[in-house]
Amino acid sequence: MDSGSVAFLREILAETGWLERARELGLALRATRSPGGLLLVGTPDDEPWHLTAHLADEARLSGLAQLTPTLVRWDPPPGAPAHLSVGLDRLERAARGETLFVLSEEQAPVPLLERVDDARRTGATILAIEGGDRELAGLAHDAIAVPRDGLITFDGAQHLVSAAAGELEQRPRLRDRLARLLDKVSGPQIAD
Numbered sequence: 001m002d003s004g005s006v007a008f009l010r011e012i013l014a015e016t017g018w019l020e021r022a023r024e025l026g027l028a029l030r031a032t033r034s035p036g037g038l039l040l041v042g043t044p045d046d047e048p049w050h051l052t053a054h055l056a057d058e059a060r061l062s063g064l065a066q067l068t069p070t071l072v073r074w075d076p077p078p079g080a081p082a083h084l085s086v087g088l089d090r091l092e093r094a095a096r097g098e099t100l101f102v103l104s105e106e107q108a109p110v111p112l113l114e115r116v117d118d119a120r121r122t123g124a125t126i127l128a129i130e131g132g133d134r135e136l137a138g139l140a141h142d143a144i145a146v147p148r149d150g151l152i153t154f155d156g157a158q159h160l161v162s163a164a165a166g167e168l169e170q171r172p173r174l175r176d177r178l179a180r181l182l183d184k185v186s187g188p189q190i191a192d
Contacts, residue, residue, distance in 0.1 A: 009156060018152055018160065021144050026164025028127055028142050029055075033097035035065040039090065039124075040101050041072040043112065048103045051158045058166025067165055069101075091115040096123030102140070105131040105154045113139065129157050 013019055032038045038055070042048040052071045059067035076085040092115070094100055100119045102108065108116075108130070116139050120126050128143040130136045131154060137143045146157045 005159075009152075009160065013151065013160075016151060018157075019164075022157070022160035023164045023167075025127060025129075025142055025144055025161045026167065028125065029067060029099060029101065029161070029165040030064060031125065032066040032099040035059075035068045036070050037098035038067060038069045038101060039072050039094060039098060040069045040103065041088075041091065041112070041115075042103045043106065043109060044074045046103075046105065047071065047073055048101075048158075050155070051101075051103060051162060054159065054162035055165065058162055062166040064166065088115060091119050094119035094122055094124035099125045099127060102126065102128040102130070102136060103158070104128070104133055104136055105146070107133050108136045116140075129154070129161065 010019055040048045040052050052069045055067050055069040059065060070086055072086050072090050076087050102116055113135055116126055120139055126140045128136050128140040130143055130145055132145050132147060144157055146154045
């Protein structure tokens with residue numbers, strides 16, 4: 001999906017709440033402390049190659065090195081290049097300041113849920129894009145559920161989140177939003 005398609009998707013979804021949720025998850029991804037600390041894992045039959053590539057691009061284009069993802073694979077082949085040979089054992093070393101981003105359009109398999117639970121217990125932040133998996137959503141600190149018959153596809157949600165993670169413009173802080181709201185409510189101040 002190119003930037004024009006993402007812009008069109010954003011326009012269509014402007015009033016649905018999807019963009020806000022994607023931005024929240026994108027900002028949560030940015031909270032990863034260091035390059036290599038953003039771990040992406042999918043299911044045995046669906047590894048998140050596409051999202052890994054998009055986040056790597058966003059890291060490079062935005063200058064946010066912490067968005068550089070580590071693809072965690074279920075069964076990396078022997079002799080694979082270093083960046084393609086990270087196995088599930090990496091999740092055992094997940095720590096505070098790292099983020100485990102789980103993508104599972106179907107029900108997450110029990111071995112994945114166990115590893116996600118272990119990573120959460122060691123202090124890693126758990127984020128997910130999931131297809132209605134209550135167990136995975138319950139383990140995640142933040143998750144977006146993508147219903148099969150919804151406005152957006154699973155792939156579309158990934159594109160929105162990766163684009164939001166790389167946005168250079170951040171959402172205003174709560175204090176700034178409250179100040180603007182108070183200005184609107186109280187109107188202009190007139191001196192006596």
